[in-house]
Amino acid sequence: MDTLEVLKTRRSIRKFRPDAVDEEVLARILEAGEYAPTGMGAQSPIIIAVTNRELRDRIAAENAEICGRPGTDPFYGAPVILLVAAENRPTAVYDGSCVIANLMNAAWALGVGSCWIHRAKEELELPFGRQLLKDLGIEGDYIGVGHVALGYVDGQPPLPKPRKANWVYRVK
Amino acid sequence: MDTLEVLKTRRSIRKFRPDAVDEEVLARILEAGEYAPTGMGAQSPIIIAVTNRELRDRIAAENAEICGRPGTDPFYGAPVILLVAAENRPTAVYDGSCVIANLMNAAWALGVGSCWIHRAKEELELPFGRQLLKDLGIEGDYIGVGHVALGYVDGQPPLPKPRKANWVYRVK
Numbered sequence: 001m002d003t004l005e006v007l008k009t010r011r012s013i014r015k016f017r018p019d020a021v022d023e024e025v026l027a028r029i030l031e032a033g034e035y036a037p038t039g040m041g042a043q044s045p046i047i048i049a050v051t052n053r054e055l056r057d058r059i060a061a062e063n064a065e066i067c068g069r070p071g072t073d074p075f076y077g078a079p080v081i082l083l084v085a086a087e088n089r090p091t092a093v094y095d096g097s098c099v100i101a102n103l104m105n106a107a108w109a110l111g112v113g114s115c116w117i118h119r120a121k122e123e124l125e126l127p128f129g130r131q132l133l134k135d136l137g138i139e140g141d142y143i144g145v146g147h148v149a150l151g152y153v154d155g156q157p158p159l160p161k162p163r164k165a166n167w168v169y170r171v172k
Numbered sequence: 173m174d175t176l177e178v179l180k181t182r183r184s185i186r187k188f189r190p191d192a193v194d195e196e197v198l199a200r201i202l203e204a205g206e207y208a209p210t211g212m213g214a215q216s217p218i219i220i221a222v223t224n225r226e227l228r229d230r231i232a233a234e235n236a237e238i239c240g241r242p243g244t245d246p247f248y249g250a251p252v253i254l255l256v257a258a259e260n261r262p263t264a265v266y267d268g269s270c271v272i273a274n275l276m277n278a279a280w281a282l283g284v285g286s287c288w289i290h291r292a293k294e295e296l297e298l299p300f301g302r303q304l305l306k307d308l309g310i311e312g313d314y315i316g317v318g319h320v321a322l323g324y325v326d327g328q329p330p331l332p333k334p335r336k337a338n339w340v341y342r343v344k
Contacts, residue, residue, distance in 0.1 A: 008203065030339075035332065039288075043333075051344055098270075116209055
């Protein structure tokens with residue numbers, strides 16, 4: 001697939017196979033995230049890449065609590081969770097979002113499905129999230145921007161919904 | 173270039189040739205923006221694509237005023253300005269940022285340079301911005317997320333700065 005095809009065919013995946021994502025593939029996806037644009041090129045975001053089953057399940061449980069659906073798995077069974085946070089500066093959410101976009105597009109280019117899962121902000125504000133950063137030796141004021149659920153697609157990926165009218169206003 | 177190469181080599185361009193971007197190329201870039209992920213697939217963002225010289229210069233002038241550098245061109249001479257806004261909902265900034273990331277990556281894949289220019293939020297809050305939306309028949313509560321300056325690169329594109337240490341925290 002060429003890049004335009006990747007950008008156009010990537011869809012949010014909500015059904016994953018439990019198989020681990022190949023480590024080399026994961027490394028390439030993460031590297032693409034590092035090269036996303038950031039305000040003033042400050043590279044303020046970080047990516048916490050979790051394949052550890054216990055931590056993956058704990059994040060899922062915390063996330064489910066936050067959205068009021070305890071006991072469910074908001075990550076749709078994906079074996080990998082990428083938690084993107086950014087230094088608390090004015091462009092934090094913009095920067096972190098671009099990292100997530102790169103991660104999702106790189107994944108799709110490499111045959112890996114993904115879905116943006118929100119509530120990272122709330123998660124990192126909880127004692128659980130603060131402790132997680134501390135355990136990883138991450139100092140400073142970071143805010144959660146989003147998660148990427150990552151894994152191989154179970155079944156057929158969905159087709160894109162038709163695009164809305166009036167996406168683009170063209171002033172020539 | 174394959175997709176991973178595009179994501180990794182795209183850099184912010186701050187020197188543009190004045191030549192118009194080919195209309196077919198511009199259309200493909202815009203289409204890639206339409207397929208960015210949005211919260212709940214709601215497709216809440218819009219893209220105002222400006223090549224009209226008068227409006228392009230007016231946006232540049234307003235933007236320069238906002239950042240306290242009147243008389244300068246914050247768009248580095250780029251012939252195209254893409255203004256991305258999103259419906260005022262909780263995921264507006266996240267969604268609009270993903271659209272911008274797609275626009276910039278698609279542009280790079282097609283040999284077109286880009287730079288994210290901020291202050292779209294302030295711009296659309298001014299009478300100028302409110303009138304612009306009105307003139308285009310855009311109703312509802314939209315917030316500005318960002319601009320993309322777009323054009324052919326003048327000179328050699330810059331090499332990426334080295335990536336910082338500790339971009340990724342890997343929990344296996």
